[in-house]
Amino acid sequence: MKFSNSAELLSFHWVAYSIYALLIISVIAWFGYNLTRKEKVKSIIRIPFYGYIGFLVIAGVGHHIFTYNAIPWVSQDITRHNIKPDASYEFSIKNHKWIDMPKHVTVQCGQTIRFNVTSHDLVYGFGLFRQDGSMVMQMQVNPGTDVNGILEPNDILWTFNHNGVFDVLSTEYSGPDAYDKHTGKDLMKVEKWLTVVGCKDNGGKK
């Protein structure tokens, strides 16, 4: 199993967690009902203690092994300093305003892009969102400089496998000045900033 974008991953997660949630509620409800019954209840399944502990260990560790193999951006993120991107965009944020940010970016399907966002003052975020509001990806944008006074990088590599038009939002709260005082409009939102083209309808290069 391999997810090609966050939409697929989040749909899978929605179904898997919903099933789990219904299961745990049902198990405790069944348990509560049987606690009060006078006649001896036979357990549906006997769970040996060490089997249960083993299950928890496998679930805790296996979850990460599964995501490492099924989610492409994990290994890419860890080894990003050794990967040469197809294109790189560097810009910064100051006083809740994007500085030197390209007006619009077009990405060809399958390209790996490096975004490096720096902050001159506060903690912000950088996130790409689909037109339906769902998240493509995000990272935190921390302020700070190195010993030479150069702004610390906050970089991420991302490979785009599906066509789409994406908005940019700061995903971290940086105070009320990020919004219009009266209307509440998000002043840091950049609409339709990035467009991905050249993918098949169900994702992947044509």
Place this chain on the structure above:
Amino acid sequence: MSFMKNLVNGTNFDADSLNALQKVTLRAVVMSFLFFGLVAIEGMIMKIVQTGPAVNPLPEMFSHPAHYFSIMTVHPIVGIFGSTYQLVFAAFMFLVPFLTKKPLYSVKLANAVWLLITIGTALAWIAAFVWQYAPLYTLYWPLPADTEQFSAIGGIVFIIGVALIMVGTLGFIYNIYATIFQRVGVHKDKTTKELLISGFGIDGMLNLWHKLTGKPPYSKEPALALPVVAIFRGTVDTFLDAIVILGAGILVLVYLLFDAGGHPLNVAAIDALLYKNYFWWGLDLVADGLVLIYVAGSWYLLATLITGQKLFMENVARAALMLELLVSWMVWSHHLLADQGQPEMMKLISGEMVTAFELLTQGLALFITLVTLWKARPLKMTMELKYLLGGLVGFGLAVPAAIIQADMGMNRVLHNTQWIIMAHVHIALIVGLYMTLYSALYVLWPIVTNNTKMYSSKLSNIHFWMYLIGGIGMGAFGGMAGLDGMLRRHLYVHNEFSTLMTLAAICGSMVLIAWFIFLFNIVMSVGIKGLIGIFLPAKDKTASYGIEPEVIAENHKE
């Protein structure tokens, strides 16, 4: 009895019959539930704003960013410190004397604790309400010292408020440890070393080791009962957390005072990422340290009180509490998985692997509690048992929701969304923690109030079901919004997530109504006279309570 008579006099409550320990416990409980009401109203305001202008019936000012985020800033302060800390501290300052059969070290100090936390919470709330100081509870550097966005005076008042809460917390810690280490009563002949070994759960580990190596048990009768061990252990994290929050508060205060004096300091002198690591290490001790440990201890206590039997696998439970201590110190990096400057090895080891251990420790606590109950069946489905099961459901839902996000792959698409705050935090607190606390409240109610009859069991049941369904529903719909991309610290004013937020608001209003029903039931039980009497000085200065825990179990047998 007529409605008015009940309202004034209660059922059979007599405040004059309460001793000093009972009164100080009830004072903190009353304040805790008043703050719970405030936090529920704040939560509802935010939920209604999030439904968007098409649905939102509230005046426009609530959608103004400065107003909205000041509510968001005090919401967790009031909820976690004003309400939860007060309730937990009150319960533990009663339970430690009750379980160790020793007097509380100082009733005066216990009174100072609830007063300091109440005043501190009120000050933090006032800072947000009057000056709209809104750096959120995360206090990400340098936002709390950003005087271009916030008033320095507001910030100073806020930080003083939080500092008072932490001083109150240190008072609680001192009182608990001073009580545990008092060498009177059953601990008259115990040494400090024996009490320390038992407090840290080391005797449980040694017992397990001795069993494995075929030796006789290290300790047949541990010096401290298991719930006291959990309180002892969790309080270590409470202390560390208080020190970290106080430290961060002093830093912010220094910057604000210099700014107010016309000599602003350079905020860039503090590294934002390093500060985040320091702050999350401490703050995470609340979520992944004391809450999980206190809750595990409360489950064990409730299971043994309800069943009247020994806890299943008690030595394993004792040892697990020690493991939980070490785990809770090493998991903070799961909050920093979206910070690209954070070393990858820290993300992997602290953020993912050690955090996954919480599935093990909490799963173990769930298992031990369920088996202890199961072995004692048939049991009466009392209110305390119902709430305990509700608490187990809450953590059964909330812990995996967080473990899922504590993963580098999932975090990239879930960080700072409504998923973590609703499907994890709110379900863990509202359903998991509070239902456990309600269970404790129903168990302790006759002891703390000298057998006061609850006004209506029907109302208790209505409260239970509305609270359970509302709490889970609000968390579920909020979590779904998170999966749809809704951010947690963001203002939406274009009806973006209107449907899910409307459903979450309906469920949230069930929680609020449930609180009203609960409060009504309590007021009708103790009466307004009784309520006032709780706050009057106690005639009986006794600082302990003598009922044996075994007596409680008798009431639960079928």
